[in-house]
Amino acid sequence: MxxxxxxxxxxxxxxxxxxxxxxxxxxxxxxxxxxxxxxxxxxxxxxxxxxxxxxxxxxxxxxxxxxxxxxxxARFPDRHQDLALKLLCNMSKTLSPENMGKVLDATAQSTQEKYQEELKDCKDLESKVLQLADLRKREGYMAEFRKEGDSFLLIENHCPIQAAAKCCSYFCQMEQDVFGAVLGKNAAIERIEHIPGGQRRCVYRISEK
Structure with a gap:
């Protein structure tokens, strides 16, 4: 056998x-x-x-x-991730930016709804960022929460979708847009480190406007 x-x-x-x-x-x-x-x-x-x-x-x-x-x-080989990445890369090459944006916006919307449900009981910005860091940690981003003066840092030491983000840079902007939507209009979000930019991690500084 x-x-x-x-x-x-x-x-x-x-x-x-x-x-x-x-x-x-x-x-x-x-x-x-x-x-x-x-x-x-x-x-x-x-x-x-x-x-x-x-x-x-x-x-x-x-x-x-x-x-x-x-x-x-699941103990047997599964190549669906390779296939999904190939499909994504081919879509980004063949679809117009407008149509590609519509596809990815639908993905962003489902992620946003999931995060909003998880954060619905958070009363202030600090608790929201803390909960968001926990969510991202569970999703494989090796996320950390730190307080720095009047700001909060959301640190992601790993990007499990790095290959997809390299193929389609819209993912990085989509991520920041989702954070803004779930943290609320009073949250100011600045990305100060970025893996595609050559840093070893992605870091967001979040503060009250």
Whole structure:
């Protein structure tokens, strides 16, 4: 069996290539006893990689059918990010700036709505920036919040969409526009460091107008 999984995870490969299987079929493929197969599957189920459903057909005891979960499927190569980047680059080359802007504005709007929902209970600018930094941290930006005098710094040590931003610089402006929308009209936002500009991070200074 040619796969890159450890012996105790071969059931994942079998379920991917054969589809959902009953325990007896998996035990035969794994060349182990039914109890041995059940032990492996329960371990994988505890890790969230496989799941069992009960199937009844005619007379006799219902069968447990094992299949992969979304997490199990994620163990296999996924090139959707490469495809999305290629599509984005080709769109930026073929669409007019106006039409490209409409596409990206729709993306910005959904992000803005998500952030506004998360910040709806924040009462002042400091709490908004703090919550925004937490959101960006969860999204992979390695974000930090710092207070500097009467201003606040939103620091992003990593840009998980750097390849997309390099292909389409509008993403950087879109990011700053979204920050302005969710922090409110009384917030002044200045980008003082920028990864595409050669700095190691992106930093925004935010203060009351």
């Amino acid at each position: 040619n796969n890159n999984f450890a012996d105790n995870e071969r059931a994942i490969w079998i379920l991917k290539t054969r589809g959902p299987q009953p325990l007896c079929a998996l035990a035969e493929e794994l060349k182990v006893t039914m109890e041995g197969a059940r032990f492996q599957l329960l371990k994988l189920a505890n890790e969230g990689l496989v799941e069992a459903t009960t199937e009844s057909k005619g007379r006799g005891r219902p069968k447990q059918i094992w299949s992969l979960t979304d997490a199990g499927n």
